Amino acid sequence: MRGRQVMMRLRRRPDPAELFQRPRIWKYRVLSSCPRVTGAPIVNQPVLYAGSGEIRLGDGVQFGWRRSPGFYSGYCYLEAEGLEALIAIGDRTEFNNNSMLKSVGAGIRIGRDCLFGARVEIFDSDFHGLDPASRKGPEPPTAPVEIGDNVFVGMGVRILKGVTIGADSVIGAGAVVTSAIPSGVVAAGNPARVIRSL
Numbered sequence: 562m563r564g565r566q567v568m569m570r571l572r573r574r575p576d577p578a579e580l581f582q583r584p585r586i587w588k589y590r591v592l593s594s595c596p597r598v599t600g601a602p603i604v605n606q607p608v609l610y611a612g613s614g615e616i617r618l619g620d621g622v623q624f625g626w627r628r629s630p631g632f633y634s635g636y637c638y639l640e641a642e643g644l645e646a647l648i649a650i651g652d653r654t655e656f657n658n659n660s661m662l663k664s665v666g667a668g669i670r671i672g673r674d675c676l677f678g679a680r681v682e683i684f685d686s687d688f689h690g691l692d693p694a695s696r697k698g699p700e701p702p703t704a705p706v707e708i709g710d711n712v713f714v715g716m717g718v719r720i721l722k723g724v725t726i727g728a729d730s731v732i733g734a735g736a737v738v739t740s741a742i743p744s745g746v747v748a749a750g751n752p753a754r755v756i757r758s759l
Contacts, residue, residue: 607636614641619652635659667703678716
């Protein structure tokens with residue numbers, strides 16, 4: 562009887578989710594244009610790497626989560642636009658579905674063991690000036706984004722240029738982070754504000 566159970570396990574059908582995602586993951590890998598991507602992430606949802614800058618991925622970085630919205634239809638997008646642009650992600654940091662990170666040049670640096678919910682967006686630039694005369698100018702304002710270790714960022718959060726988030730903090734779902742958040746706190750709202758300590 563034991564031999565028959567082993568044979569039944571060996572004959573199990575392949576995982577349909579994996580069969581569906583595998584060609585999508587390969588398609589986005591082929592479409593990626595960034596020449597300087599290092600690391601070997603765990604890719605559950607397709608990831609598109611764009612730009613001429615550098616994208617550094619630590620050990621065990623993960624993209625995509627099967628039991629969350631947009632798993633089968635979306636993709637994660639990382640762009641290091643200019644030659645000096647950098648996106649650096651620490652070991653074991655996980656991104657849920659449809660995350661978007663874009664560095665124009667100042668850089669986005671994320672620590673180890675962070676968790677990011679679905680549809681998180683992180684930018685190091687305004688992309689356009691606020692002054693009407695310079696709105697289409699070539700030099701948009703930029704400032705680095707620094708996120709410490711073990712930060713938990715909820716679903717739908719936007720983190721804008723110049724933001725620092727201290728280690729172990731939590732950013733509530735839907736928050737728009739426009740200024741520094743210290744370590745060990747919960748912040749939420751638009752603009753995000755500290756609501757309590759951990």
